[in-house]
Amino acid sequence: MKRLRFVSILFCFLISSVFLAAQQRGFEEEMRFANYLIGKSLYPEAIDVLSGMDTTGMSPEQKDVFFYTMGWAAYQFKQLELAEVSLMKVSAQSEEYRKSRAFAAYTLAHRGHYTRAEAIYRTVPAQDSVEAELIRMQHAGLALLQKQYQRYDSLRKGFNYSSYLFQQEEAKLDKFYSEMLAHKNKSPFLAGLYSAVIPGAGKWYAGKKKQAIAAFLPVASLGAVAYEAYRKGGVKSARFIVFGSIFSLFYIGNIWGSALSVNVERNEFNREYENKILFNMHIPLRNLYNQ
Amino acid sequence: MKIKSFLTCIFLCAIFTTSRAQESDWLKEGDRLMQQGDYFHASVCYERVLFEGGNNAALLFNAVTGKLNCLKAEKKFAEADRFLKGILIPDFSNEQKFFLAEQRMLCAYLAGQFENCISQADLMKILFPSEYKSNLAAILRVLSYNELQQWKEAEQAWKEWAAAVDSMGLQNPYQNLPKFKSEEKAERLATFIPGAGQFYAGRPVEALIGILFQAAGVYYGVTSFLNHYYLSAWAGAGIFGSFHMGGVRRSKALVRGYNKKKMAAFNAMVRAQMTGK
Numbered sequence: 001m002k003r004l005r006f007v008s009i010l011f012c013f014l015i016s017s018v019f020l021a022a023q024q025r026g027f028e029e030e031m032r033f034a035n036y037l038i039g040k041s042l043y044p045e046a047i048d049v050l051s052g053m054d055t056t057g058m059s060p061e062q063k064d065v066f067f068y069t070m071g072w073a074a075y076q077f078k079q080l081e082l083a084e085v086s087l088m089k090v091s092a093q094s095e096e097y098r099k100s101r102a103f104a105a106y107t108l109a110h111r112g113h114y115t116r117a118e119a120i121y122r123t124v125p126a127q128d129s130v131e132a133e134l135i136r137m138q139h140a141g142l143a144l145l146q147k148q149y150q151r152y153d154s155l156r157k158g159f160n161y162s163s164y165l166f167q168q169e170e171a172k173l174d175k176f177y178s179e180m181l182a183h184k185n186k187s188p189f190l191a192g193l194y195s196a197v198i199p200g201a202g203k204w205y206a207g208k209k210k211q212a213i214a215a216f217l218p219v220a221s222l223g224a225v226a227y228e229a230y231r232k233g234g235v236k237s238a239r240f241i242v243f244g245s246i247f248s249l250f251y252i253g254n255i256w257g258s259a260l261s262v263n264v265e266r267n268e269f270n271r272e273y274e275n276k277i278l279f280n281m282h283i284p285l286r287n288l289y290n291q
Numbered sequence: 292m293k294i295k296s297f298l299t300c301i302f303l304c305a306i307f308t309t310s311r312a313q314e315s316d317w318l319k320e321g322d323r324l325m326q327q328g329d330y331f332h333a334s335v336c337y338e339r340v341l342f343e344g345g346n347n348a349a350l351l352f353n354a355v356t357g358k359l360n361c362l363k364a365e366k367k368f369a370e371a372d373r374f375l376k377g378i379l380i381p382d383f384s385n386e387q388k389f390f391l392a393e394q395r396m397l398c399a400y401l402a403g404q405f406e407n408c409i410s411q412a413d414l415m416k417i418l419f420p421s422e423y424k425s426n427l428a429a430i431l432r433v434l435s436y437n438e439l440q441q442w443k444e445a446e447q448a449w450k451e452w453a454a455a456v457d458s459m460g461l462q463n464p465y466q467n468l469p470k471f472k473s474e475e476k477a478e479r480l481a482t483f484i485p486g487a488g489q490f491y492a493g494r495p496v497e498a499l500i501g502i503l504f505q506a507a508g509v510y511y512g513v514t515s516f517l518n519h520y521y522l523s524a525w526a527g528a529g530i531f532g533s534f535h536m537g538g539v540r541r542s543k544a545l546v547r548g549y550n551k552k553k554m555a556a557f558n559a560m561v562r563a564q565m566t567g568k
Contacts, residue, residue: 032342033338033339033342036338036342037338040338040377042338044331045331045334045335045338048331048332048335049335221522221525221526221529222526224522224525225522225523225525225526227522228520228521228522228523229520229523232519232520239520239523243523243526
């Protein structure tokens with residue numbers, strides 16, 4: 001009887017060990033499979049596999065590995081919201097904590113959530129002076145994105161331009177800062193006014209020179225034809241009414257288009273510099289954390 | 292003693308029998324999902340089988356063809372070509388490797404990578420000299436050369452195919468190549484004769500409409516000039532000029548479209564001749 005009880009207990013212990021080992025093996029195999037898919041650039045498939053895993057039974061270390069892998073796969077696949085959520089769940093005990101935080105903050109910056117990005121960058125514990133300068137550079141980039149020029153100016157005083165990892169990008173941010181400062185915002189009202197006086201002049205003022213010529217020629221031609229029709233046939237002549245109407249349409253359109261073109265030019269400028277700043281914020285992150 | 296041995300055996304069997312069953316389970320699951328049209332999840336199941344690896348070449352081959360069929364069903368031909376390029380499983384038989392090489396060539400053609408398709412076909416001749424009786428490879432070579440408009444090479448490839456099959460009664464389609472029209476000629480015609488470019492491109496109605504607008508511009512300009520409306524005459528000349536320049540550009544675009552249709556019709560004819568469908 002005692003022997004039977006001992007054997008039963010031993011059997012239960014063995015079965016439990018098998019079960020726990022199977023669970024551990026299950027997690028490791030799934031993670032290996034997910035990494036295999038990531039290695040083949042099959043990011044949607046990797047995300048799908050990871051999404052099917054149950055995190056409730058995972059140990060804290062396993063959760064860190066899981067969320068980091070999920071976040072990185074989502075980041076590679078440009079699913080930035082999922083990347084941010086997953087990377088933010090990586091705990092401070094993980095080796096990938098700093099990298100996860102930095103990239104989570106970057107995804108927020110990419111999506112226009114600058115304040116939240118800044119808050120997260122502040123939580124990244126810099127390991128050395130190089131990393132500290134990188135974080136400062138990211139803050140400077142965010143300041144530039146928000147057009148906080150004074151703040152950028154004070155942050156860039158901490159640039160050493162000595163680390164090969166991001167000295168070029170620091171210099172580029174400075175260049176963008178100068179160019180953005182020098183850029184003068186044009187007034188839509190003035191653009192409209194100029195075009196009312198000389199058709200196309202408002203577009204020239206907005207920096208669209210070819211469009212200015214393209215706006216001037218038809219308005220001027222129609223105006224001349226309408227004037228000739230008025231001079232020779234009078235106000236009630238059919239020729240004057242037709243060409244006068246077409247001229248009026250083009251003239252008003254020219255004024256309206258000039259006012260709009262200022263906004264278009266401003267949006268184009270902002271978008272161009274936003275992309276450039278984000279690009280130059282991204283490269284140092286990859287240089288430092290993917291070594 | 293007996294009980295101990297019995298329990299030990301159960302323990303060991305439990306560990307080792309689970310892993311072997313998993314790969315074929317994933318394969319079955321993949322087949323089931325593919326039949327339901329869920330190609331994405333089916334692909335994941337097939338990738339699991341490939342990931343587990345092992346020595347079962349038949350299992351791996353089924354996984355490769357399963358995933359390939361999923362990608363083809365989703366019309367992701369370029370991705371299918373990349374997938375097959377990355378398959379490095381030497382345990383496949385020559386027949387299986389030949390089949391995969393054929394599929395790779397087909398996917399390259401369907402993805403519009405005609406030069407890639409031709410180089411795959413040439414590579415097959417070297418890798419499988421004795422098995423190279425692939426009708427599919429010969430057909431795809433000819434069609435790819437057609438798409439690239441390399442007529443000499445296409446004709447040579449067609450003749451090689453015709454020599455390999457029973458070619459009695461088969462007419463050489465390259466003796467009557469489609470007559471393509473010249474974009475430069477259309478442009479020149481439209482420049483000097485209003486509407487002539489569109490007529491040349493085979494669009495008489497468009498040509499007449501273009502002539503009408505240009506004539507209206509000229510008429511308006513001339514009558515304005517005669518009535519001493521000189522600036523209006525200039526506007527009339529402008530109308531004529533705008534429609535004239537538009538007609539020149541339109542003629543080129545029409546000829547391009549015409550040539551594309553001719554090309555597609557010729558290719559369809561050659562394909563029908565070579566496949567018998």
